[in-house]
Amino acid sequence: MASVGIKDVAARAGVSVATVSRVLNAHASVSPAARERVLAAVDALGYRPNTLARSLRTDQTRTLGLVISDVLNPYFTELARSVEEEARALGYSIIFGNADERPELQDHHIRTLLDRRIDGLLVSPADGGSPLVLDAARAGTPMVFVDRWIPGLDVPVVRADGSSAVRDLVAHLHGLGHRRLAIIAGPAATTTGSERVTAFRDALAAYGLELPDEYIGQGDFQAASGRRATERFLELPEPPEVVFAADNLMALGALDAIRARGLRIPHDIALAAFDDIPWFVHTDPPITAIAQPTGDLGRAAVRALTDLIEGRTPESVTLPARLVVRGSCGESPTTGTDSTTGTDSTDRTTGTPGTTRRSDA
Amino acid sequence: MASVGIKDVAARAGVSVATVSRVLNAHASVSPAARERVLAAVDALGYRPNTLARSLRTDQTRTLGLVISDVLNPYFTELARSVEEEARALGYSIIFGNADERPELQDHHIRTLLDRRIDGLLVSPADGGSPLVLDAARAGTPMVFVDRWIPGLDVPVVRADGSSAVRDLVAHLHGLGHRRLAIIAGPAATTTGSERVTAFRDALAAYGLELPDEYIGQGDFQAASGRRATERFLELPEPPEVVFAADNLMALGALDAIRARGLRIPHDIALAAFDDIPWFVHTDPPITAIAQPTGDLGRAAVRALTDLIEGRTPESVTLPARLVVRGSCGESPTTGTDSTTGTDSTDRTTGTPGTTRRSDA
DNA sequence: ATCCCTCGTGTAATCGATTCCACGAGGAGG
DNA sequence: CCTCCTCGTGGAATCGATTACACGAGGGAT
Structure with missing residues (x-):
């Protein structure tokens, strides 16, 4: 009934609880003989230390x-x-x-x-x-x-720093002829929410492009908000040619909204996302995304x-994050299929250097 | 430095630790005056009971x-x-x-x-x-x-009991003219692994169809295994017309393998999956699946x-689980789009009755 | 031979709570 | 006025570990 405690082990091994504790924690010196008897007793009784008691004591x-x-x-x-x-x-x-x-x-x-x-x-x-x-x-x-x-x-x-990958994305989009680019942002209360908008705006500026307010959708990193923001974009007198979702769930919502309108990607509108996930390979068309080295x-x-x-x-x-080009912005995937389904084994980056020092603010 | 303990609270409230404990646990009788003082002290000191100590004592x-x-x-x-x-x-x-x-x-x-x-x-x-x-x-x-x-x-x-939904699925497939149906099974060591195969085989039998061994792929509920099993199916002299994956990740792998072969769904081969997930709505074509009432x-x-x-x-x-028909088996989705992206709010079932009694084996 | 240090070990305090038991005060009943 | 109960309370044991301290035995140095 009562689970076995350190006392039971001590009794069976013919030593004190202190000795038992010592062998269990590889602490001070314990004679080989005693250690062996303790180990045997632990084994025989199936003893497992009570982590609560241990943690209470050791903090x-x-x-x-x-x-x-x-x-x-x-x-x-x-x-x-x-x-x-x-x-x-x-x-x-x-x-x-x-x-x-x-x-x-x-x-x-x-x-x-x-x-x-x-x-x-x-x-x-x-x-x-x-x-x-x-x-x-x-x-x-x-x-x-x-x-x-x-x-x-x-x-x-x-x-992850996505700014370099965002620049790559904008270059890609610009190269495809897109000029009216919109973003679905995350909550301003999060750094990733505001940061990605800034990176996007800066990258656009390098091409002399603006990011008007009506091309900034306010999302909350959930699918439903992506859908709403996209619907609003599509109702604009001059809708964007590209929607860039700041995370994968909002991209899902955007997809949803675009399909509901009967529009085709990338012919009628292009879509890209921050965060790459395995499913992006299998949507129609596969979605161009910015991949983080999550692992x-x-x-x-x-x-x-x-x-x-x-x-x-x-x-x-x-x-650094990196851009993964697929078909959702207008170019057909380069060669073969980007078919890696599982892990991030192909995460190789061409962006900014790796580790930076800590910024004590 | 040292975090505040029950003793500190007791001291500040001018009572014993026993009394503090009693008010904290709504235990025996404590005078309103004492209770109030304790509560005030708790509040003032920002006291939080040490759950380790509590758990150690109360087990x-x-x-x-x-x-x-x-x-x-x-x-x-x-x-x-x-x-x-x-x-x-x-x-x-x-x-x-x-x-x-x-x-x-x-x-x-x-x-x-x-x-x-x-x-x-x-x-x-x-x-x-x-x-x-x-x-x-x-x-x-x-x-x-x-x-x-x-x-x-x-x-x-x-x-969840999927047998009824599997019957619905087989009926659906049979109605579409499919006769050679294959399954990617989960590990035999899991109940869901073997059960779904049995349900599938039984459902087939009702239509006088066999489930030959070469139409049973051995998977492990991971995407890679779904891909391998599907490749093997496709290399068969007489490949199946339908692949039914026993979970969503293996369906992903199957998708992968089918695409890699350059085949089209559902024209060249049909695909269905056990477990429904939001992304199945957005693949091309949307995937017919059996949805569990997960929540x-x-x-x-x-x-x-x-x-x-x-x-x-x-x-x-x-x-009961229920069948959600989409386009991946040959029929275009009934009306509009099955576009629910988020939760399982539409989980309504047409299958067998709800709760069954416990089976004491 | 004596002293001292080291080694192995046990006793007991401790971590921070809960809770059994005892005790004093005060009210009710006789 | 005395007795008995109840109520509110505090003291101290307890949960199961870790670890500081003390202590006896044995070996090496002088």
Whole structure:
């Protein structure tokens, strides 16, 4: 009934609990004889240490919290997977919280994770102003931002820089003759929301193109908002020739709206997206997208966080995103099929250099 | 520095720790005056109880473990989301483990969850024989199987029954003139892997059709296996007219293989899938699929598990899946566009009745 | 032979909560 | 006025580990 505790092991091995604890933690010196008896007893009784008691005493859980923005978004799913993988390799386990792009849900999960006494927190903040996050950061909770961040905090950031890829995209579009380009933006409260618009506008400027307000759709990184924004574009007296969605779910919504109108891609209108996902290969036509090195981001984030926890000084990491040209903007795919279905094994980039130093704001 | 504990609260409120604990847990009788002072102190100090200590003492964590088969599979992602939602509503939080369809990873997570002293476990077993799962079940760990299960255990199962929908699918295919139907099966070690084949074969039999061995592809619920199986089908002297993939990722792989061959759907070959996902609406052509009431499954599973934990006696739940006809098998979608992008709001079923009683094996 | 250091080990304090038990005050009933 | 109950409260044990400290035995140096 009562599960076996360290006392039972000690009794069976004929030693004290201290000795048992010592062999289990590879601590001080224990005689080979005693160690062997303890190990045998552990094995015989099927003893597993109570992590609650252990954590209570040692004040560390070897657990990391990860709050992701939207578990239904394949990008974050892949991020979560790589995070868990790397954490496991480093001897940590991770607890997820899904914010569903809702700040109050995000805060709920952060609170819960903090209550669980996680050793560190990985966040992709759904909004810039959560007092909880600010407090935690100031209170010294080891923390790393991934994908999105909150400016002005001394918290390492691990993210992808899409500006170079966005320039490539605009060059591609311009080369195809497109001049009226629109964007569906993410929430302004997120860095990725505003940043991508800025990058897009800057890239357009290089070609002497404007980004008028009516060509900026306001989305929230969810499919429905992409659909609404696109409908609005299509009702314009002079609709855009290209719609660039700032994430993959909004691209899905855009697709939806375009199809509902009976328009054809890329003949009637072109479509491109930020974030590449396996399904973009299989839509008709395949969708041109900007791919992030998602797996690398997740791994780098975990390493930064464990560095922080274990007393080393991590740096912020910025990895380049890259443009993946498919058919949705007017050019047929170059050669053969871009048919990689699975992982990001082909993630090779031609953009800006890799890691940059941490910016202490 | 040192975080505030119950002692600090007690001191500030001028009461003993026992009293503080009592007001925090709405326990025995506490004078209104004392209660108020305690609450004020809690508020002033920003006190949060240490869940580790609490759990150690009470032997309950109000935490549920969920081990899902593959976090990159949108079906499980949606399942996870609904599970977390329902659990939160019932005052539990949940810890995920991603098995990646690998039994040893599944066991790793189950072990970790058990070590964390979760109150109950939700599993979708990646294989039928994990000794860990068997032991846990026999040891009395509250446990519920979701989606997949292991026969012969007295563990409630929450799942969808696809047999009726599969019959509908076969009727649909037969009506379109298809006679040579192939299936890409999941791993035989999973119930869903073998069950769907059986349902398919039975449905075929009703039309006097066979399911020859060479029309059964062996997959593992991952995209790559779907691709391989499909390639093998296409190399057959007499290739099938229809490929039915037993999950959505393998359907993705099938799509891939078909496109690589330069074949057109549904003209050259038809495609259908088990598990419906938002992207199926947007492929070319949209893919006919069998949709599970994923959200309901997740919620029902959590309720069954909490029933078990809190001493009530849960029943197994079987909900019907339903066929969603799109264009990938030869018929153009009935009216308008099946364009629902987001949730399963249209999940209405025409199949078998709802809940069935638990089968004590 | 004596001293001292090291090694292996056990005893007990501790982490931060919950909860059993005892106790004093005050009201009701006789 | 005395007795008995109830109510509110505090003291201290407890959950299951880790770890500081003490202690005895044995070996090397003097």
